Amino acid sequence: MASVASNFTRASFKQLRPLKIKASSKTFVRSTAVVGLTSAALATYYYNNDNNNKKSNGNAAKALFGFGGASGLNAAQVSSKAQDEYQEIYNAIAKKLQDEDEYDYGSYGPVLVRLAWHSSGTYDTNDKTGGSYGGTMRFAPESTDDANNGLEIARKFLDEFKVKYDWISYGDLWTLGGVCAVQELGGPKVKWRAGRVDQDASKCPPNGKLPDASRDAPYVRNLFARMGMTERETVALIGAHCLGGCHADRSGYKGPWTFSPTVFTNDFYKLILEDKWQVKKWDGPKQYEDVKTKSLMMLPADIALTEDSSFKKICVEYANDQDLFFKDFSAAFQKLLESGISYTKSTKEFVFKTLDEQE
Ligand code: HEM
Structure with a gap:
């Protein structure tokens, strides 16, 4: 196994902040601590983010049961x-x-x-x-x-x-x-x-x-x-x-x-x-x-x-x-x-x- 630490320069964690870089319609977020890392190490830092919300339909959960009982607390039924x-x-x-x-x-x-x-x-x-x-x-x-x-x-x-x-x-x-x-x-x-x-x-x-x-x-x-x-x-x-x-x-x-x-x-x-x-x-x-x-x-x-x-x-x-x-x-x-x-x-x-x- 390759050492993880060996892939990294010493980083000041006080300075860790995500950077957002727009690339091919995806927003990549990375920590500033990755500056100076090898490309292999960098790859482990990236993750993708984007957004698309949907409309809410209001009431979702109604409690149909009480709670208690030997096997645990009963979950409410969900539509x-x-x-x-x-x-x-x-x-x-x-x-x-x-x-x-x-x-x-x-x-x-x-x-x-x-x-x-x-x-x-x-x-x-x-x-x-x-x-x-x-x-x-x-x-x-x-x-x-x-x-x-x-x-x-x-x-x-x-x-x-x-x-x-x-x-x-x-x-x-x-x-x-x-x-x-x-x-x-x-x-x-x-x-x-x-x-x-x-x-x-x-x-x-x-x-x-x-x-x-x-x-x-x-x-x-x-x-x-x-x-x-x-x-x-x-x-x-x-x-x-x-x-x-x-x-x-x-x-x-x-x-x-x-x-x-x-x-x-x-x-x-x-x-x-x-x-x-x-x-x-x-x-x-x-x-x-x-x-x-x-x-x-x-x-x-x-x-x-x-x-x-x-x-x-x-x-x-x-x-x-x-x-x-x-x-x-x-x-x-x-x-x-x-x-x-x-x-x-x-x-x-x-x-x-x-x-x-x-x-
Ligand atoms: C033996 C078991 C565990 C011990 C003794 C332990 C102890 C701790 C302690 C002392 C902290 C630092 C809290 C702080 O100063 O902000 C911490 C943070 C954290 N723990 Fe645990 N933990 C244990 C198990 C777990 C488990 C099972 C999870 C999740 C499944 C977990 C997730 C986290 C996370 C994500 C943080 C970081 C929180 C932050 O950055 O604010 N831990 N833990």
Whole structure:
């Protein structure tokens, strides 16, 4: 395997901003961090964007069931016309992602993915609590859980769509935002189902259900098993750390995982396996930095994936085969976002077109 880092010049991540270059009727977006890269490395940075919205038909989801029951919270029934209506919201989110490119590394996409994950990852298979169904992160104590620091930015980003499309639930909007961000940042298609129903603050999961980044492999395995995830799904999901980065004022940790934090790739696995990592000397919590450039980071819970032989084996598979990672991530992410929700057989799975595909 060729080293990922060797393809890159050392980049200042403060300067990362997408550039839009018009080429043969497609808008290509890339990060300024790619300046000076080889053409092979550059290719991994490009992803296409374009826009074509459709008209909304109004009411889409009606709750036909109550919730509760042994198998999970019942998804509301969604009308057969709904795919167009949800595609319209998808397009609106995607367009805003494209337009508001001054944030962080140049995209709100990573923080939208984190919102979708944190609203879902509280699911507990033991008592069937938590999960994305009720959109309960609007309320304390879930909104004030330290693990959710910074996610008010993602919720605020999406709020205007809750106003414009007032029939969509928060749970559906936040998970749709995550799917949109993964796809628009060049990741796999993720099947998505509607039907989450807003619940009140009494349904907030207790704090402490989301992973502690300072922990080891057995902890990570147990925590994801609590959510109902297999080892393979656990490793695939954590590969989302190809996107975005850590912010000292949110988690205490600092820096991006990859050189292309706004492009969905398998670089997380390549870097964690192929680069050398050392404990960063700084006035902050224990985290790792790459020896070569000292500009990338890994959390102790990321490094844990390489310290456990069965986790590591899966990392190697994903480092060698991006298509396999995309396929497994897509299935695991859908499962995560649907944790604790029961669908009837008639509930359709929607696969949304990217803006680029609709040009
Ligand atoms: C052991 C499991 C995990 C741990 C300990 C962990 C921990 C963290 C931490 C500490 C941050 C930095 C937050 C900040 O300071 O802004 C972060 C960011 C992020 N995480 Fe995770 N995470 C885990 C799993 C996941 C999973 C399963 C996903 C998605 C499927 C995910 C997606 C993200 C994304 C996209 C970001 C970047 C957010 C941004 O740039 O604003 N993480 N994670």
